[in-house]
Amino acid sequence: MDQKYEALFTPWKVGNVEIKNRIVMCPMGGTSLFGWFELTGCKFDKEAAKLFLERANNHVGLIIPGIAPLRDTFWGKWLWQNPKMFEDLREFMDEIHKTGAKLFIQLTAGMGRSWAITELVGPLHKNKVTRAIIKPIIDTSHELASPSAQPARWAPDIECPEMTVEQIHEIIEAFAKTAKLCKDAGVDGVEIHAVHEGYLLDQFAIEFFNKRTDEYGGSFENRYRFAAEVVKAIKERCGEDFPVSLRYSVESKLKGFREGIVPGDDAPEMGRNMEESERAAKYLQDAGYDMLNADNGTYDSWYWSHPPMYMPQNCNLEDVAHIKKFVDIPVVCAGRMEPDAGAQAIADGKIDAMGVARQFLVDPAWITKMIEDRLEDIKPCICCHSGCFNFSSSKGHYNTQDLTDTMGLARCALNAETMQSKKHYIEKAKKIKNIAVIGGGIGGMEAAIVCAKRGHNVTLYEKSDKLGGVFIAAAAPSFKEKDRDLIAWYRREITRYPITVKLNTEVKDIASLGADEVIVATGSTANSIPVPGADKAIQAVDFLLGKRQMGQNVTIIGGGLTGCEIAYELYLQGKNPTIVEMQDDLITTPGIALANTSFLRDFFKANQVPVHLETGVKEIKDGVVVAAGKDGETFEIAAENVILSVGYKPAPVAPKAKHVHIIGDANKVGNLRSVIWGAWDVCMKL
Numbered sequence: 284m285d286q287k288y289e290a291l292f293t294p295w296k297v298g299n300v301e302i303k304n305r306i307v308m309c310p311m312g313g314t315s316l317f318g319w320f321e322l323t324g325c326k327f328d329k330e331a332a333k334l335f336l337e338r339a340n341n342h343v344g345l346i347i348p349g350i351a352p353l354r355d356t357f358w359g360k361w362l363w364q365n366p367k368m369f370e371d372l373r374e375f376m377d378e379i380h381k382t383g384a385k386l387f388i389q390l391t392a393g394m395g396r397s398w399a400i401t402e403l404v405g406p407l408h409k410n411k412v413t414r415a416i417i418k419p420i421i422d423t424s425h426e427l428a429s430p431s432a433q434p435a436r437w438a439p440d441i442e443c444p445e446m447t448v449e450q451i452h453e454i455i456e457a458f459a460k461t462a463k464l465c466k467d468a469g470v471d472g473v474e475i476h477a478v479h480e481g482y483l484l485d486q487f488a489i490e491f492f493n494k495r496t497d498e499y500g501g502s503f504e505n506r507y508r509f510a511a512e513v514v515k516a517i518k519e520r521c522g523e524d525f526p527v528s529l530r531y532s533v534e535s536k537l538k539g540f541r542e543g544i545v546p547g548d549d550a551p552e553m554g555r556n557m558e559e560s561e562r563a564a565k566y567l568q569d570a571g572y573d574m575l576n577a578d579n580g581t582y583d584s585w586y587w588s589h590p591p592m593y594m595p596q597n598c599n600l601e602d603v604a605h606i607k608k609f610v611d612i613p614v615v616c617a618g619r620m621e622p623d624a625g626a627q628a629i630a631d632g633k634i635d636a637m638g639v640a641r642q643f644l645v646d647p648a649w650i651t652k653m654i655e656d657r658l659e660d661i662k663p664c665i666c667c668h669s670g671c672f673n674f675s676s677s678k679g680h681y682n683t684q685d686l687t688d689t690m691g692l693a694r695c696a697l698n699a700e701t702m703q704s705k706k707h708y709i710e711k712a713k714k715i716k717n718i719a720v721i722g723g724g725i726g727g728m729e730a731a732i733v734c735a736k737r738g739h740n741v742t743l744y745e746k747s748d749k750l751g752g753v754f755i756a757a758a759a760p761s762f763k764e765k766d767r768d769l770i771a772w773y774r775r776e777i778t779r780y781p782i783t784v785k786l787n788t789e790v791k792d793i794a795s796l797g798a799d800e801v802i803v804a805t806g807s808t809a810n811s812i813p814v815p816g817a818d819k820a821i822q823a824v825d826f827l828l829g830k831r832q833m834g835q836n837v838t839i840i841g842g843g844l845t846g847c848e849i850a851y852e853l854y855l856q857g858k859n860p861t862i863v864e865m866q867d868d869l870i871t872t873p874g875i876a877l878a879n880t881s882f883l884r885d886f887f888k889a890n891q892v893p894v895h896l897e898t899g900v901k902e903i904k905d906g907v908v909v910a911a912g913k914d915g916e917t918f919e920i921a922a923e924n925v926i927l928s929v930g931y932k933p934a935p936v937a938p939k940a941k942h943v944h945i946i947g948d949a950n951k952v953g954n955l956r957s958v959i960w961g962a963w964d965v966c967m968k969l
Contacts, residue, residue: 284654287623290630291637292654297345297613298526298573300471302385304344305629305636306650308335308643309576309617310389310474310530312672313692313702314349316375317368327371330702331693336375338643339382342650345636346384347528347576349693350391350476353457357421362390363460369468376469387528388465391476392454392513395429395483396443396492397436397582399674399682401689405438425450430487431494434540436582437674438681446483451499451509459516462525472526474576475513478567479530480588481537481554481581484510488563489535489554489581507563511570518571528574529567533560533602536584538885543584545882546595548889554581557602561609568610575610576638577603578618584885589878590619592666592762593851593886597624604633619666622653641671644695644702659775662697663768668876669956670696676877678868685874696956697769699963707963712737716969719744719796721936722804723784724752726947726958728773730802733966735780742798743782746789750774753806753948754955756827757845760852793937800942800969804962807931807948812840816903820925823849834923835859838908840900842869846928847883854892861893861920863900863910874954895920944969 284292292304313319314335318328335346353362362368372388379386400408400423407413408423417423427435428450429443462473478485486492487509493500499508514527535554536544544550555563564575578599580587590598599618607614616628617638625637642649646662653661671693674684682689695701700708716739720731723745731743749755751770758766777784793801809822821831823845837853839846842864850860862869869887870880887894895910901917902909908920935949944965947958 284656288626288653290626291622293629295613295635297472297528299524300385300526302344302636303383304342306343307345307576307615307617307636307638308338308343308347309638309640310347310349310476311640311644311693312349313694315351316348316372316388317351317362319349319690319692327368327375330704332375333704334647334693334702335386336378336382337647339379339384341648342654343384343643346379346386347389347474348386350389352391352393353454353461354393354425356426358419359422359425361457363457363464366464369464372465372470373468380469385471387472387474387526388470389474389476389530390458390461391482392458393426393428393483395427395446395486396433397481397483397486398426399684400427400435400438400441401682401684401686402680403686405441405681409441429483430492430500433492436481436541437676439541445495448497448499455509455512455516458513459520462517462527463520466521466525472528472573473517474528474530475510475572477530478507478510478563479532479578480585481532481535481583484513485532485581489537491537491553503559503562503566507566510567514567514571526573527571528576529572531564531567531575531577532579532581532588533557533577533599533606534579535581536579536587537581538584541583542888543580543586543881543885545586545886545889546598550889557605560606564606564610568612572612574613574615575606576615576617577606578616578638585878586882587618589668589672589876590666591668591876591879591882592765593879593882594619594666596621600624600628600634604628607634641666641695644671644693645697659772662772663765665697665763665765665769665955667696667955668878669874669954670694670701672878673874673876675873675875675880677871677880683873688874696954697959699960707960707967709733709736710967712739712969715739716799717797718742718800718802718969719793719798720802720804721790721793722752722806722947722949723747723750723786724804724806724947724958725754725773725955726806726949726962727752727802727804728777729959730804730946730962730966731782732776732780733963734802734969735782737966737969739969741780741782742796743777743784744788744790745784745786748786750777750784750786753824756824759827759829760848761855762852790936793943800944801937802965803935803937803943803945803949804947805934805936805949807952808934809927810930810932811927812900812929814900814902817927819903819905820927823926823928826926831924833858836921837861837924837926838863838920838922839926839928840908841928841930842866842894842896843872843928843930844870844875844880846926847887849926849928850892851883851886854890861895861922862887863895863898863908863920865897865899867897869894869896
């Protein structure tokens, strides 16, 4: 192992619990050991247990599973009322401890205004009759209960009810009872979720959200009283030596309701600023908390606590390192943390441990590979949130995430087996076949690897001189360094298997291949627009591949994800981008995480990037785009260059047949998740 990582592998303590190294697997929604979104009531989640045991066997020091709500979302049963789960947990903890890892259970009071109310549930809640009818199944008023009456984060037309003092006391008691059951089950500690990310306890702590006039609102002490009483109740029930961690946001990065402060924006902090945080961290430590598991942000600035690829690496380190100066308990920093930066910060005494989350979903053995000096073998997380946490929203819509996704968080776009081991797994083929894969993009490479793992004879055909396909263009922007790492990973991974790769080979007749099965992964082609002068524009892919130099003023037609990323890249290059989009918001496609989309929306607003919504293009002239708003009035946009980003259509080289299988964008245009999972769905059957 490289010496620069040595600080990560020194022991440390949280209270009296010694942890073998300073790598913390941070909590992720969907990885609760007590189940997630179970219609039949929470139960011990064997899939999550399998996930954690595999990571524990790969040298993680401390594991913190995803949030365990104190009260079931469905049917309203309290967690402490389910003793069978804690019996299962006791058996699991015996297995975890055999690996040398430690595990804290994260408990949450709830989400309050941050509850991701869906398009399905929203209308049911808004109607008093249907709200009463569904209350025995799902009590939406309880889920949305907040410190004060205020708009819901995901549904601004819904007002959250104010939580009663009786409800607060009931939650505090539930924390204590559940923590004691965790302790009795052999759990090493609990983490309280949280004065963090704008969840319920954080809403009480932040004056912007808390307008109460009783003992839980107003003064600093009153606003932090809820969180303080929680840890005191746990310590009273479990003893002073039982560790209690706190998930903690150093700063809220809050600009206003549903709007955050992006890096570089000097807008005033409307939430917890650094001055208050210095005081709060010390106050919470003195109340009894034994560790701060820290980053930044709220659901209004979600990109700080769930950083997309647009956020800087180690984006929270400076703030977390600052807050450590004001406490004597261990401080963990999370948020796009890189091992070299984390190790250096630990060695310098700036933090005590490095928190990592979604990298564990992509590659369960990444720590082992780092120890063994196999860094190039680590499959990188690209911060897409497509499989793990794709809660999505746009103007006029609540959380538009598909129900199957809501019920199956913490999966991974790049690793089809993560939290889906019963659906996606490698099984040796009963009959060895000769398989031809046409197209060397991500989908084609994934298909070739899966088939080779199953024992098939695989030949991969690519018409260009390199593997990567259209993802080479997608990975071109300066902020896509992890995407470029992913391409490099695939190119190396292909060489580990007996796969014949034929570059510069365009397949026109699949019958000539002599294959038993053919997988078509030839991707898609770009759409154009039927307006005069469209030929003067350049396609998004051609821009990304650097086929034309851009002038200072550039108009992007199409405000989907690709168009917005191009505008962001142009801004970073010092250009003046303008976005023209026919929809009433940017990036309206469901399944693209709000953490990602809200960054781009907030960035363009903060930096005054012109965005013309509900606007069509009438004509493209030399130096000018003629556009028209929804009122029909035309106007001109100065543009030395125009980039088209108006979608794609499948481009399979052969139709689907008995032994011809079409995957990825050649079948239906999607994203890496649909490409990779779709490849597995086909290849497991061959």
